[in-house]
Amino acid sequence: MELVIALGMNGIVWGLIIALIALGLSIIFGLLDIINIAHGDFFMVGTVLAWAVFEGTGNYWLAFAIVPIIGFGLGALIEYAVIQPIKNAAALSIVATFGLSIILQESVRATYGAAPSRLTAPIETTIPLFGLEYEVYRLFAAFISVVAIIAFFIFLHRTKMGTWMRAVRYDPETATAMGIPARRVYQITFAIGFAMAALGGVVAGPITTVDFQAGVDVLPFCFMAVIIGGLGNLEGTVAAAVMLAFFEGVMASFADPTMARIGSLCLMSLVLLIRPHGIFSGATR
Amino acid sequence: MTAQQINKWGLVLFALFTLAAPLILPLFIDAFWVDIYSEMLIWSLLAASVNLLFGYVGLLSFGQALFFGMGMYGVAIGVAKLGLGFWPALGLGIVLSTAMSAFAGALAVRLTWHYFAIITVVFSLIFYFTALSWKPLTGGDDGLSFSMPPMLTWGEDGELSLTDPTVQYYFIITMVGLCYVLMGVILKSPLGWAFRTVRENAMRASLIGLNVYLIRLTAFIVAGFIAGMAGALFAFFGRYASASYMFYHVSGEAVVWAIIGGAGTLLGPVVGTSLLIMLREELSTLWEHYLLLVGVIVILVVVFAPKGIGGLWHGLVNKVAKPAPDAVDAKDGEDRS
Numbered sequence: 249m250e251l252v253i254a255l256g257m258n259g260i261v262w263g264l265i266i267a268l269i270a271l272g273l274s275i276i277f278g279l280l281d282i283i284n285i286a287h288g289d290f291f292m293v294g295t296v297l298a299w300a301v302f303e304g305t306g307n308y309w310l311a312f313a314i315v316p317i318i319g320f321g322l323g324a325l326i327e328y329a330v331i332q333p334i335k336n337a338a339a340l341s342i343v344a345t346f347g348l349s350i351i352l353q354e355s356v357r358a359t360y361g362a363a364p365s366r367l368t369a370p371i372e373t374t375i376p377l378f379g380l381e382y383e384v385y386r387l388f389a390a391f392i393s394v395v396a397i398i399a400f401f402i403f404l405h406r407t408k409m410g411t412w413m414r415a416v417r418y419d420p421e422t423a424t425a426m427g428i429p430a431r432r433v434y435q436i437t438f439a440i441g442f443a444m445a446a447l448g449g450v451v452a453g454p455i456t457t458v459d460f461q462a463g464v465d466v467l468p469f470c471f472m473a474v475i476i477g478g479l480g481n482l483e484g485t486v487a488a489a490v491m492l493a494f495f496e497g498v499m500a501s502f503a504d505p506t507m508a509r510i511g512s513l514c515l516m517s518l519v520l521l522i523r524p525h526g527i528f529s530g531a532t533r
Numbered sequence: 534m535t536a537q538q539i540n541k542w543g544l545v546l547f548a549l550f551t552l553a554a555p556l557i558l559p560l561f562i563d564a565f566w567v568d569i570y571s572e573m574l575i576w577s578l579l580a581a582s583v584n585l586l587f588g589y590v591g592l593l594s595f596g597q598a599l600f601f602g603m604g605m606y607g608v609a610i611g612v613a614k615l616g617l618g619f620w621p622a623l624g625l626g627i628v629l630s631t632a633m634s635a636f637a638g639a640l641a642v643r644l645t646w647h648y649f650a651i652i653t654v655v656f657s658l659i660f661y662f663t664a665l666s667w668k669p670l671t672g673g674d675d676g677l678s679f680s681m682p683p684m685l686t687w688g689e690d691g692e693l694s695l696t697d698p699t700v701q702y703y704f705i706i707t708m709v710g711l712c713y714v715l716m717g718v719i720l721k722s723p724l725g726w727a728f729r730t731v732r733e734n735a736m737r738a739s740l741i742g743l744n745v746y747l748i749r750l751t752a753f754i755v756a757g758f759i760a761g762m763a764g765a766l767f768a769f770f771g772r773y774a775s776a777s778y779m780f781y782h783v784s785g786e787a788v789v790w791a792i793i794g795g796a797g798t799l800l801g802p803v804v805g806t807s808l809l810i811m812l813r814e815e816l817s818t819l820w821e822h823y824l825l826l827v828g829v830i831v832i833l834v835v836v837f838a839p840k841g842i843g844g845l846w847h848g849l850v851n852k853v854a855k856p857a858p859d860a861v862d863a864k865d866g867e868d869r870s
Contacts, residue, residue, distance in 0.1 A: 283647065285785065333836040340835045342593070342650070344783050345793045347831030354824040467657055468781070475651055506666040513659045520652050521640055
């Protein structure tokens with residue numbers, strides 16, 4: 249029973265981190281109509297940058313502040329160089345972001361190296377929880393993810409830029425006619441998407457390994473969350489990510505992880521076939 | 534010359550080159566390029582199966598590696614575990630991949646566009662993880678190797694086998710050639726025009742009485758068959774099957790090859806595949822991080838030549854060529870060659 253609780257808890261923590269990353273994927277998809285194959289690598293770049301900050305300064309806390317800012321800059325740059333030229337061609341976006349994914353992975357392999365390494369968590373204490381010793385850092389990771397997700401929703405609903413983003417998503421032409429600088433909104437959206445994935449990387453760094461291929465595992469999971477939650481349904485994405493990870497965590501306590509992964513993939517195909525617009529369709533749009 | 538004549542002569546030259554490659558290539562460059570050339574042709578079939586779906590029916594499949602894997606494992610398991618001969622193993626690979634594409638297609642083609650792309654990835658991932666964990670049958674990560682059974686035996690010790698490189702080369706180009714002929718025939722037939730109609734406007738297609746679901750399913754099964762053939766040939770070529778060839782990265786590469794080559798042209802995938810495999814073979818010895826360059830090229834092609842190399846070629850040919858005598862219209866040529 250302790251194992252089920254522990255793995256279920258890990259599942260929820262991991263699910264909240266994935267929710268943060270998948271939210272970035274979801275806004276990029278919803279606003280720019282870009283299927284971002286490189287999103288997993290944005291996460292990976294986040295973990296590697298966190299590692300670099302830690303190696304450079306010896307202080308992991310700094311990474312929480314610095315890495316999302318670097319991610320935002322990189323995102324703005326990539327949007328300008330790669331995404332803007334192929335606007336209005338969603339099929340090409342898959343190929344272009346595939347190329348981007350190759351470039352990001354290979355540049356990390358060239359600089360950071362091919363060998364994976366582990367980061368030590370900045371908080372190493374454990375506390376008793378439901379009869380087991382639980383790592384405090386994981387609780388902290390979940391807390392940071394929740395704060396970031398809430399901050400994003402406040403940004404989306406309470407600021408001018410957030411309102412612009414919703415307006416452009418609703419009807420780009422009318423929004424442009426009303427004087428909203430749509431191109432800048434696209435760029436900032438993409439940059440925020442990158443920053444959220446990078447922050448996810450910082451938060452997850454001490455829990456997973458730092459590896460140039462780390463994004464390859466994360467990407468399908470994020471897509472699953474976005475699809476099950478309903479394409480473009482941001483609240484749905486968050487809920488689906490937590491549910492999926494919890495489900496996989498509990499499954500993993502009595503089957504091996506690969507079986508758990510197969511189980512959640514089958515669940516996802518069912519959702520796609522029965523309710524292609526996500527399990528929360530009809531709730532909000 | 535008219536555009537069509539140029540394309541025809543190009544095709545003839547390409548066919549002659551392919552037939553003579555084992556004689557010509559060793560004269561100029563290393564003989565191992567013959568092997569690489571046959572590998573390119575095999576992979577081009579996988580790209581061609583993506584192209585058939587995306588370029589002609591408008592369905593972007595990100596899971597063709599699943600059918601490639603079925604063909605590959607059909608052959609490898611057939612030979613290594615079931616003790617089948619050459620042809621039955623090839624048959625098993627093709628039957629498995631076609632059956633799998635009929636099953637997956639029946640579910641997947643109900644969806645379109647993003648949903649279709651994602652469900653094909655999901656299906657291929659399910660079987661990728663299955664193959665990875667079902668070690669006794671598939672060998673998992675380590676893969677499954679086998680020794681080549683003879684194609685044909687006669688008398689005391691007469692036999693024809695792929696262990697002879699010449700036999701292997703001509704066997705591969707025959708099979709690959711047959712697949713392209715099959716695709717060419719289908720695309721010229723009324724079914725092929727139905728494919729394009731569905732691609733252009735599924736709603737209108739159904740209003741003029743075409744069964745869109747059935748047409749998409751047919752295309753999906755043909756594409757599955759082609760990808761399965763590629764996998765079976767690849768298993769024979771390497772005497773080896775491994776789960777890693779079923780991962781979504783392989784499907785993704787096939788999509789890239791098809792789009793770089795030019796989606797919606799019959800031979801575009803061959804061009805795209807050859808170009809990128811040649812880059813890999815040439816650059817990987819020179820520079821460890823050659824993939825950076827591959828990534829940059831992929832992005833440049835998408836930005837500056839969104840119709841791929843096939844599109845550039847047709848643009849060039851149409852500029853050079855005299856207009857055809859009956860001059861139907863220049864667009865007619867776009868689907869040809």
